Amino acid sequence: xxxxxxxxxxxxxxxxxxxxxxxxxxxxxxxxxxxxxxxxxxxxxxxxxxxxxxxxxxxxxxxxxxxxxxxxxxxxxxxxxxxxxxxxxxxxxxxxxxxxxxxxxxxxxxxxxxxxxxxxxxxxxxxxxxxxxxxxxxxxxxxxxxxxxxxxxxxxxxxxxxxxxxxxxxxxxxxxxxxxxxxxxxxxxxxx
Ligand code: F6P
Numbered sequence: 001x002x003x004x005x006x007x008x009x010x011x012x013x014x015x016x017x018x019x020x021x022x023x024x025x026x027x028x029x030x031x032x033x034x035x036x037x038x039x040x041x042x043x044x045x046x047x048x049x050x051x052x053x054x055x056x057x058x059x060x061x062x063x064x065x066x067x068x069x070x071x072x073x074x075x076x077x078x079x080x081x082x083x084x085x086x087x088x089x090x091x092x093x094x095x096x097x098x099x100x101x102x103x104x105x106x107x108x109x110x111x112x113x114x115x116x117x118x119x120x121x122x123x124x125x126x127x128x129x130x131x132x133x134x135x136x137x138x139x140x141x142x143x144x145x146x147x148x149x150x151x152x153x154x155x156x157x158x159x160x161x162x163x164x165x166x167x168x169x170x171x172x173x174x175x176x177x178x179x180x181x182x183x184x185x186x187x188x189x190x191x192x
Pocket of ligand 1: 015018019020021022079080082144145146164
């Protein structure tokens with residue numbers, strides 16, 4: 001069977017501060033997750049080797065660092081580009097750009113940040129990655145909240161309008177195993 005693992009990066013310094021986007025490093029707790037993840041993945045008794053796909057951002061590379069497998073950093077896996085709101089908290093966004101905040105609230109799927117992206121934009125740039133992933137057997141994707149909502153939504157046949165609200169918790173490995181056309185989902189929460 002085909003086994004695909006998905007995980008968000010470990011908690012970053014920006015996650016701690018509630019800031020959007022950026023290229024922050026992992027927090028101490030995020031580093032603990034990176035170690036726990038590596039221990040779990042390195043200890044798996046799989047016969048087939050797997051490869052690791054990260055984004056180009058520091059937090060996913062740091063999360064994957066200790067896993068013993070070939071890694072490749074893919075630009076299309078970078079997090080949603082929040083344009084003029086990069087680095088803000090949601091509160092600051094609401095204060096500085098109240099109209100933008102309201103528009104996003106009204107249509108989170110299609111809302112595009114000024115100079116940034118929408119969830120629909122992410123689906124578009126992910127298309128080649130998703131096609132490539134379907135041909136792979138054992139891959140671990142270390143990604144970001146919005147991008148993983150889109151990827152998991154794709155494999156699990158979620159409705160487009162539900163994508164922006166899907167729950168993809170930190171410090172949890174999502175394992176998809178396919179036997180033909182449907183995927184079995186397992187959530188493996190790491191104790192960090
Ligand atoms: O807060 C972490 C984060 O990955 C941000 O970088 C990103 O903008 C956000 O989550 C996406 O989640 P939402 O679409 O719910 O704002």
